[in-house]
Amino acid sequence: MNDDLLTTFLAVVKAGSFSKAANNLYISPVSVMKRMNTLEVNLDFKIFERNSQGIKLTPAGQSLYESAQEINTLIVNSIQKARTIAQDDKVTITIATSLLRSCRPITDLWSQTRNSKFKIRIIPFEDDPASLHNITIRLGKDIDLIVGPTNEDYLMNNNFDFFNLGDCSCNIAVPQNNRLALKKKLDWTDLAGQTMLLLKKGMSPKIDELRNDIKLNHPQIKIVDTSHFYDMEIFNYCVENNYLMECPSIWENIHPSIISLPMNWDYTLNYGILSSSHSSKEVKEFISLAGELYLQEH
Structure with missing residues (x-):
């Protein structure tokens, strides 16, 4: 099971x-x-x-x-006990990864180093809300970290640490059959008459800010709510209904029927490494080394 x-x-x-x-x-x-x-x-x-x-x-x-x-x-408890019993010179860092929250930006760079202190173990998971919640509550237990866009609620929660890899810009995900798919970049006038899918109010302060901007200054854009954080079913839903959605620029090629276009606005999302505030000193050391390596390359 x-x-x-x-x-x-x-x-x-x-x-x-x-x-x-x-x-x-x-x-x-x-x-x-x-x-x-x-x-x-x-x-x-x-x-x-x-x-x-x-x-x-x-x-x-x-x-x-x-x-x-x-x-x-x-x-x-069994995993923790087994990891304690295992006598290994290297420290194992367990990273959760998914299609939308890929660890590759970190692991690809780390594989090029000659650091022999750490070895990486990958745990795959689905992006649906239940799986994401399950992975999050396992941070600090049998999962050490996850890489990806991070909601501000986690940053204000004392149970989590966040290593910022640099805010990523918010693009507009456009279905290929939408008239806007032919454009190279979008501005507010392009979105008039379109329907945009957003996280429902209260789930993300930054998306709430965008929502208020649309309602106050661009009422010609219709908003449709989604009840949970984005997964591939949300992208499929947008394709089927010809809806736009905001999405991090790092998800540029995430769906074959969606084109990610830059938008002429200043909205960004937090992107980085999320871990437990109770992580071991070895995990904290790895995050610091890997994070600095990423920042040097970007």
């Missing part, structure tokens, strides 16, 4: 329904149902009885739930 299925399964049982679990995980009920269907197919037995009143664990599902709770508690 992978982390996403385990997290979703526990959330469904705790919430008592797919829809409530979806709200708690910031994903759609359809995504929750798909994951639970996948889990049942993988296990080859039913874990839920579904009826008009909701869901109920089968006896097999109840047994699985009890074991899953133990697994969820033990997994981090």
